[in-house]
Amino acid sequence: MGNNILIKFIKDHKFSYIIGIIFMLLASYIQTLFPKVLGYTIDILQTNGFNPKSVYINLVYIVLIAIGTFVCTYAWRNLVIGNSRRLECHFREKLFDHFQKLSPEFYNRRKTGDLIAYAINDINAVRMTFGPATSMAINGMVVCVISIYSMANTINWKLTLLSLLPVPFIICIMFYIGNIVKKHFRKVQETFAAISDRVQENITGIRVIKAYVQEDGEVKKFQKLNDQMLEANLNMVRVSAYLAPLIELCFTISFVLNLIWGGNMVLNGSISLGGFIAFNGYLAMILAPVLSIGQVITIFQRGMASLDRLNEIFNVKPHVKDGESRAEFPAQSTIIITELSFSYPGSDSEALSNINLVIPTGKTLGIIGKTGSGKTTLVNLLLKMYNVEPNKIAFNEIDINDFKLDALRNGFGFVPQDNFLFNASIAENIKFFKNIYSEEEVVNAARNSCVYQNIMDLPDEFETILGERGVNISGGQKQRISIARALIKNPEILVFDDALSAVDTVTEAEILKNLRKVRKNKTSIIVAHRISAVMEADEIIVLEKGKISERGTHLELLEKEGLYHEIYKFQFGAS
Amino acid sequence: MKSTNFNSAHLEKQKFTRLLKLNLPHMKRILLASICVLLVNGALLIKPYILKIVIDDILTKHVVQKGFYSLTTLGILYFVVVALSGFFGIAQVNLINRAGQEIMRDLRGKVFQTIQLLPLWYLDKVSSGNLITRATNDIESLSEMYTDVLISLFQDVFLILGIIFVMIMINVRLAIISFCVVPVMFFLVFLLKTRIKRNFRKMKSLIGRINGFMAENISGMKLIQIFYGEKEKKEAFAKLNSEYFKVTSFQVWMNSFLKPAADVFQSLAVAILIWYGMGKIANQTLQIGVLYAFTTYIKQFFAPIADLADNYSTIQSAFASADRIFELLDQKENLEDLDSGISMEHTKGTIEFKNVWFSYNDEDWILKNISFSIHEGQTAAFVGQTGAGKTTIISLVSGFYKIQKGEILVDGLNINDIKKRDLRKNISVIFQDVFLFSETIGKNISLNDDISNFVIGDAIRTSFAKEFVEFLPEKINEPVMERGSTFSAGQRQLLSFARAIAHNPAIIVLDEATANIDTQTEILIQKAIETMSKDRTTLIIAHRLSTIRNADKIIVLKQGEILEMGNHAKLMEKDGYYKAMVMEGVKEYHTHIY
Numbered sequence A: 001m002g003n004n005i006l007i008k009f010i011k012d013h014k015f016s017y018i019i020g021i022i023f024m025l026l027a028s029y030i031q032t033l034f035p036k037v038l039g040y041t042i043d044i045l046q047t048n049g050f051n052p053k054s055v056y057i058n059l060v061y062i063v064l065i066a067i068g069t070f071v072c073t074y075a076w077r078n079l080v081i082g083n084s085r086r087l088e089c090h091f092r093e094k095l096f097d098h099f100q101k102l103s104p105e106f107y108n109r110r111k112t113g114d115l116i117a118y119a120i121n122d123i124n125a126v127r128m129t130f131g132p133a134t135s136m137a138i139n140g141m142v143v144c145v146i147s148i149y150s151m152a153n154t155i156n157w158k159l160t161l162l163s164l165l166p167v168p169f170i171i172c173i174m175f176y177i178g179n180i181v182k183k184h185f186r187k188v189q190e191t192f193a194a195i196s197d198r199v200q201e202n203i204t205g206i207r208v209i210k211a212y213v214q215e216d217g218e219v220k221k222f223q224k225l226n227d228q229m230l231e232a233n234l235n236m237v238r239v240s241a242y243l244a245p246l247i248e249l250c251f252t253i254s255f256v257l258n259l260i261w262g263g264n265m266v267l268n269g270s271i272s273l274g275g276f277i278a279f280n281g282y283l284a285m286i287l288a289p290v291l292s293i294g295q296v297i298t299i300f301q302r303g304m305a306s307l308d309r310l311n312e313i314f315n316v317k318p319h320v321k322d323g324e325s326r327a328e329f330p331a332q333s334t335i336i337i338t339e340l341s342f343s344y345p346g347s348d349s350e351a352l353s354n355i356n357l358v359i360p361t362g363k364t365l366g367i368i369g370k371t372g373s374g375k376t377t378l379v380n381l382l383l384k385m386y387n388v389e390p391n392k393i394a395f396n397e398i399d400i401n402d403f404k405l406d407a408l409r410n411g412f413g414f415v416p417q418d419n420f421l422f423n424a425s426i427a428e429n430i431k432f433f434k435n436i437y438s439e440e441e442v443v444n445a446a447r448n449s450c451v452y453q454n455i456m457d458l459p460d461e462f463e464t465i466l467g468e469r470g471v472n473i474s475g476g477q478k479q480r481i482s483i484a485r486a487l488i489k490n491p492e493i494l495v496f497d498d499a500l501s502a503v504d505t506v507t508e509a510e511i512l513k514n515l516r517k518v519r520k521n522k523t524s525i526i527v528a529h530r531i532s533a534v535m536e537a538d539e540i541i542v543l544e545k546g547k548i549s550e551r552g553t554h555l556e557l558l559e560k561e562g563l564y565h566e567i568y569k570f571q572f573g574a575s
Numbered sequence B: 001m002k003s004t005n006f007n008s009a010h011l012e013k014q015k016f017t018r019l020l021k022l023n024l025p026h027m028k029r030i031l032l033a034s035i036c037v038l039l040v041n042g043a044l045l046i047k048p049y050i051l052k053i054v055i056d057d058i059l060t061k062h063v064v065q066k067g068f069y070s071l072t073t074l075g076i077l078y079f080v081v082v083a084l085s086g087f088f089g090i091a092q093v094n095l096i097n098r099a100g101q102e103i104m105r106d107l108r109g110k111v112f113q114t115i116q117l118l119p120l121w122y123l124d125k126v127s128s129g130n131l132i133t134r135a136t137n138d139i140e141s142l143s144e145m146y147t148d149v150l151i152s153l154f155q156d157v158f159l160i161l162g163i164i165f166v167m168i169m170i171n172v173r174l175a176i177i178s179f180c181v182v183p184v185m186f187f188l189v190f191l192l193k194t195r196i197k198r199n200f201r202k203m204k205s206l207i208g209r210i211n212g213f214m215a216e217n218i219s220g221m222k223l224i225q226i227f228y229g230e231k232e233k234k235e236a237f238a239k240l241n242s243e244y245f246k247v248t249s250f251q252v253w254m255n256s257f258l259k260p261a262a263d264v265f266q267s268l269a270v271a272i273l274i275w276y277g278m279g280k281i282a283n284q285t286l287q288i289g290v291l292y293a294f295t296t297y298i299k300q301f302f303a304p305i306a307d308l309a310d311n312y313s314t315i316q317s318a319f320a321s322a323d324r325i326f327e328l329l330d331q332k333e334n335l336e337d338l339d340s341g342i343s344m345e346h347t348k349g350t351i352e353f354k355n356v357w358f359s360y361n362d363e364d365w366i367l368k369n370i371s372f373s374i375h376e377g378q379t380a381a382f383v384g385q386t387g388a389g390k391t392t393i394i395s396l397v398s399g400f401y402k403i404q405k406g407e408i409l410v411d412g413l414n415i416n417d418i419k420k421r422d423l424r425k426n427i428s429v430i431f432q433d434v435f436l437f438s439e440t441i442g443k444n445i446s447l448n449d450d451i452s453n454f455v456i457g458d459a460i461r462t463s464f465a466k467e468f469v470e471f472l473p474e475k476i477n478e479p480v481m482e483r484g485s486t487f488s489a490g491q492r493q494l495l496s497f498a499r500a501i502a503h504n505p506a507i508i509v510l511d512e513a514t515a516n517i518d519t520q521t522e523i524l525i526q527k528a529i530e531t532m533s534k535d536r537t538t539l540i541i542a543h544r545l546s547t548i549r550n551a552d553k554i555i556v557l558k559q560g561e562i563l564e565m566g567n568h569a570k571l572m573e574k575d576g577y578y579k580a581m582v583m584e585g586v587k588e589y590h591t592h593i594y
């Protein structure tokens, strides 16, 4: 998947790449003219009584060459390196897209700080590979080919072959070291991600750390990671440091052999001294690009290590399967749940077992039950946050799996148990960044969730920017803003997952009154621990260990004298 | 204008000295590395010299080969020189990198420590992405300068100085002519410098924003999917990303410009040199050989300069990052000092608020003239509308924020005078927003403190977290996912309750600690709290009024003011706001039963 993105990008940009490479070759070519022109000029200067005009002409050539080199280099760098920046941003966007498709199952297992490291750090390593490293490699190869060609052409192909003898070894060394570098670099990137994760978690949990005075312990733990980072980096350096000297050493062997053998050939006259010097010149010339190719290999392998990491992410398929046939959520839908059992992936105990439930359209269902009894699980399944087996949940007799996910979720307004607000204005949070609501709708939603007055008391009213996760407002204010966010959708089905837990009794009563008004003919599901929040419902179910243990209306349940009655007694009885 | 200029130049210098100072503890390694650089450079000079002997003496002059003076020994010598220079090269790379990485480690550690000690009022405002970036990408970019640039920088500077020396030795005038383009180059770089710097600063802050955006949206991903906000989020990200692209494009442009520009200057210098030398050669005051040699020197002179031009962006990028890192480290005055003040091994637990006024932003009063006192071992409950300031009061008790007016006394001492470490050690808070770390359950309860498994087990039992923990495959060693995402909200709350119990504090603070917990468990927990709170001061915030009926003191808040205070019976008699809140529940009781 990651590779496909890369290939597609290169294909889409092949013209700019090709033009860039042409400019690159052109620049190399023009550069080789410089010594020649300089040579002519010196030759002219050497003749007695030279004609200044011809020198001037050559000087003009030199300047032209300079300008030509400048233009070509400028062009190819802009094209090739510019493309690598484009690639970087493209990759990042794709990564974010991909993140958006992944299911809660993925996010339950992976950590935020770890994932954000991919977006900057790993993608950066990939960019280095496809920008600077690629151009360096092409440049190096061009120079190599030119030198080898001139070497074989001008002097002696036997000597050339001899001097190229170490090349296979060098290639082996490059790949060998490159591979080790790749392995070590992976470790570096992993440690980097771990550090990013530790810092991230630390900042989000800072209140707990401060309250329990854990600063020293956290620093100590961080130092351990910090040491790992040091080791990982040094391990990589230790290996890559060998590359250049080893390459040079290999070349030196052939160089020295040449020196001795070629020197003897000069002495017994089988080659000319000039040829010998030129030959050595070419050999020296090859060394630089080969060394730079060696360096390219390490950058390249780093990029590959990061690309591997990215591929692992890109290869994760969304766990929740998207439905195909239904792109529209039915209005006035009756929810039918039949024999629904569910266990979380990777867990062998059932979080829900054998749930049978019908919620006729326009009715309100109350859910009450012990901590961990499966209330959140049940409402999450209605939204298909996890895969649901076929024929278990249906809306108006259409199976949940037939719906496109967006259509399904569009039918719901959901207030989650833990309130997550974004670092944006209150209005944006209520609208969920969508521009489809009028100001009046926003105000109404805020009024109905009893948070209007609170918002108006804030310095910038609806434009007040919330801190991360809404740190700068109170728990109840957060909860009611997230209620407003659900109400503004005026959805077919409204789900409150323990969404009145952080408001006082007076406000709770007020919100429930408003709900009855705005949800008159629409379905609502209210999960709560407080009886007062569910007792108005048309049906109330009591969950116990994933099973429905009692069901009925408020009065019916009271008569049963079961668990519900007991809770009721405690919450109201003693006063 | 002038003064700000001076100021920025001053800051620049300061940053430079600060960066240099970081190197001081590693001077030994750096010196050794420099010696290695010198040796490697020496090898660079010796190699052509050996060749010269071979060509001049043996091949041209046909000196008789004997002993040292033979093709074979010279060849071997050449090989040895290369091998030695390779060895020193490796040593130098390792030395510099060790020094560099150790500096980075120390810096990273310092950044982390600073983040730890930042006060909440600061953290509330700053974006976490920004802070994360400083500990990760910014350090990385400094480290890049060390590993990739510093060594070649050394070498380049050596080379340049050496060549300048040689050129001046040979012919001062020609040397000056050769260098005449250098000021132009400097001028050009100077012109670009502010733009480059500004650009890098922007780029770094964008990286921070991208990190922040990613972090926020990954943690809120479930919600985005539920609300089908993918499209909007994608657009927002694309916007941010393209802003970043724009900024990097400038850098690409600059990179494409600087290096070939150095080449142009090289050619120009050669052209000027020849143009100048032409007349001199014509009237025989200059030897052609010298002129030719100078063209080669110019080439050698400009090669490292082109290198520097290439590395210029890495250096500037590192500087921009260094600015950001130092900016954070400069928060020193703001940092919380945990260890100054009167030490207080064991708090008795009396808390007194005397006419406390508090505001988060120095403008809107959140708490207005709050006074109350809670005696040792008492249980006090705070009730009131949401947003009344209950959570605020308890964060003040932990000393998270400073009050503007009035006084808070713990055990009769002003809270500002007490050692923060001791104060907080004596208080266990269960926050309204539960936070769990990605560690095991046991570690989440003990945190970094030395708490035995026995005590942890006890805490789990007391908090009734045992009911679900014992069904987990690995019991208390079960790993907790990020923020406890695989537990139910109530279960998370039970764990954070266990955490508070295990720390055995003198003061225990429960901020809506049972909001997500069912009534039966709550009853049991309440019994536990009652036994626990016998000998400790307990502060409870609750909206379910049934949970606080037995408190010694109920403090009723409304919009930052205390409306009523007293125990349940007294407040019910009073027929005030508290009674109205209680009756809200009872009203429903009446309408539905009868």
Ligand SMILES: Nc1ncnc2c1ncn2[C@@H]1O[C@H](COP(=O)(O)OP(=O)(O)OP(=O)(O)O)[C@@H](O)[C@H]1O
Residues within 6 Å of the ligand: A108, A344, A345, A347, A351, A369, A370, A371, A372, A373, A374, A375, A376, A377, A378, A417, A498, B468, B485, B486, B487, B488, B489, B490, B491, B516, B517, B518
């Ligand atoms: N993502 C998950 N992976 C594995 N197990 C899970 C996951 N989420 C919840 N569980 C487990 O499934 C059970 C039901 O959890 P659920 O969140 O539905 O409870 P709940 O009824 O909403 O409880 P609460 O009243 O505390 O919110 C719990 O035992 C919980 O530990």
Ligand SMILES: Nc1ncnc2c1ncn2[C@@H]1O[C@H](COP(=O)(O)OP(=O)(O)OP(=O)(O)O)[C@@H](O)[C@H]1O
Residues within 6 Å of the ligand: A471, A472, A473, A474, A475, A476, A477, A502, B124, B360, B361, B366, B385, B386, B387, B388, B389, B390, B391, B392, B393, B432
């Ligand atoms: N970090 C903060 N920065 C700025 N204002 C804040 C911050 N925290 C809370 N506030 C504001 O202070 C007021 C009191 O908030 P607080 O959290 O103390 O309320 P609360 O009584 O705990 O309410 P709830 O019952 O909803 O939790 C609210 O209006 C809130 O918007």
Ligand SMILES: [Mg+2]
Residues within 6 Å of the ligand: A375, A376, A377, A417, A497, A498, B488, B489, B490
């Ligand atoms: Mg739940």
Ligand SMILES: [Mg+2]
Residues within 6 Å of the ligand: A474, A475, A476, B390, B391, B392, B432, B511
């Ligand atoms: Mg609160």
